[in-house]
Amino acid sequence: MTAGGGHHPAEPTEVERRVAAIESLLVEKGLITSDMVDAVVETYEHDVGPLNGARVVARAWVDDAYRARLLADGTAAVGELGFGGAEGEHLAVLENTPAVHNVVVCTLCSCYPWPVLGLPPRWYKSFAYRSRMVREPRAVLAELGTVLPGDVEVAVWDSSAEVRYLVLPLRPAGSEGLAEDELVPLVTRDHMIGVAR
Amino acid sequence: MTAGGGHHPAEPTEVERRVAAIESLLVEKGLITSDMVDAVVETYEHDVGPLNGARVVARAWVDDAYRARLLADGTAAVGELGFGGAEGEHLAVLENTPAVHNVVVCTLCSCYPWPVLGLPPRWYKSFAYRSRMVREPRAVLAELGTVLPGDVEVAVWDSSAEVRYLVLPLRPAGSEGLAEDELVPLVTRDHMIGVAR
Amino acid sequence: MDGIHDMGGMHGFGAVVAQPGEPVFHEPWEGRVVGLMVAAGAAGLIPGSLRPRIESMDPAAYLAASYYGRWAHALEAGLVATGTLTVDEIDTRVAGGDPVPTRSSATSPALVAAIGGFLDAPGATSGVPVAAAFAVGDRVTVRRMAPEGHHRCPRYVRGVAGTVTRVAGGWPHPGEHEPEAIYTVRFAMADLWGADAEPGSLALDLWERYLA
């Protein structure tokens, strides 16, 4: 994406105009350069996304020692694969089991483990998700297409302080013969937030 | 006031247009008549307001037996003076004393004792008043110009259910020689909500 | 429901600003919306209560609207819910119509009298006599809950212990028909808001089902 290069099917909105005005003023004053902004946009549009997390999960599925390190110190183990940084400084990994299903929300804001999942989707940031997931997780999961058996315990994590959470999903039945690289595409963002099982 | 007879210095707002549309449609369908609406507007613009409450308070100040009846059964005692009706079906009167100052709020809505105070002022309905009066009454009272001595206990009443509350203020010092009719003008709406002492 | 209307204790709404000499209605439409609500009620066009309709507004719309703007929403919602009007016909009239409402040539002395009766209806300080599980002086704790339906138990008292100061009588809980005891319960400010709260007390009226 280049700066403001998108087409505008409708009139620019007030917020769009204000953001453009701020960028123009900062650039014209020489306080920032366009390539600084571009670098961030490029990073989250192309480099940092749920594929990072999927690689972490696939490694944990095939490598028990890695899995143990991941659960003991998420940040360090994720760092072994080259991932880390803003909003992932303090990562903790929540292991799903046949008995327990973990799901993550941030009621106060929309905190999210950027280095392994990228930037959050709209529904994660929605007031509906933020308000409801802590009170009626099964109802919200069902709306998102995930109906959990009654004997699975739901554990909700509200990432209210410094730690960001990543769910380690169950390895799918029937995937025993697959190699690490073949497992990666089976892992979705929704698995790692916990809204898919 | 006649229907829609106010001048419009600015373009009619969306809500103004919708209310006018609703009134026009109901009238044109013969479901209501304009004089029904007029009667309500007239009632609250001219007939029912804080002067009613002031008469109740003045009576209580000069007539101990009335005061006792008022505190025992607000609705009945207010009814003795001819006041009653919607949002005053269940009135309770809160007596200020040198030691205790009462103040009324409705956090969930803006409940208010209409028959004795009329319709509430904007600040009573404001989100600021509704949110803050139950948490920091002294701070809010001070913003409204009422600084209470530290030794006066503040008792806040959130009219959350069916009862509506009216504060019976302290009779002002120096008013001992005044007759009931002379006391009436000393009683303000703010005294009877409890935001003035 | 624990909706946006339940704002007791919240920060962020700014200062309380009074306007000396404020009129009863700031704009003519404010008076009309109150009049329409009462008139439509007297004419049997809107059953049920205003408040659930206001509380079910979209929260952003709730905060953006004025008090009588929320009444206007509830008026429309009530008339649409009963099939008295449709959103389409209101939209059409708004798009093409005059902002000055049509005046009827007819008058309704009987209904105007009925309105007077409604507005002047006498009542009683207490509800009907009813069995009460708690007595004045009892310590009670407000239950934890998250009701979907309309209720009158603000979040800020949940889990807090207070003292019954009055057994007010019985009224039906909103949406029901059988009376249930209501208690005035007094809480210490520090129990609601922490040790650094302002001193003093807060009282509110709670149905028995809210208490343990």
Place this chain on the structure above:
Amino acid sequence: MDGIHDMGGMHGFGAVVAQPGEPVFHEPWEGRVVGLMVAAGAAGLIPGSLRPRIESMDPAAYLAASYYGRWAHALEAGLVATGTLTVDEIDTRVAGGDPVPTRSSATSPALVAAIGGFLDAPGATSGVPVAAAFAVGDRVTVRRMAPEGHHRCPRYVRGVAGTVTRVAGGWPHPGEHEPEAIYTVRFAMADLWGADAEPGSLALDLWERYLA
């Protein structure tokens, strides 16, 4: 502050609707606002945290804005607070300007690298070692409070008892500099939302000052 952002448990916000194949940024300006926030931070133009600036938005504006709309508010508020820009000059540019931002001819390889460094900075799962009053397995109760300042203790856990499941280490509380212990505390859903709540548990991370 216990502001509009503290919405855990509230009703009224509707259904959760996912959009399959959603782009990272729905509009170019959303990407620019994230980029500007990071770039302005890297250039030292905005000290302090994003969140207090978002939380202090007018509540109606908060609910009316999108997520990146709230970032845009915080970006502007931060730049104005430091005197980097004025509201007047932004308003003037908005009124007269092009919605396509000016592109600089200059580049900043060093600052771009610094951004890369910021975005890739390694960290640690736990904060620094710090004295901790509670241990794993302890029952703790969240204090009643009503803090004016930025904090991370949602209202829905106030007064509720839970169990410490992890002593996470020490971090400074927002707005402070000395580390203080953070605990992961697990609550039973029924203790938060009442006897008819969904079964299960809820965990969150709480600074020691929030607990008793």
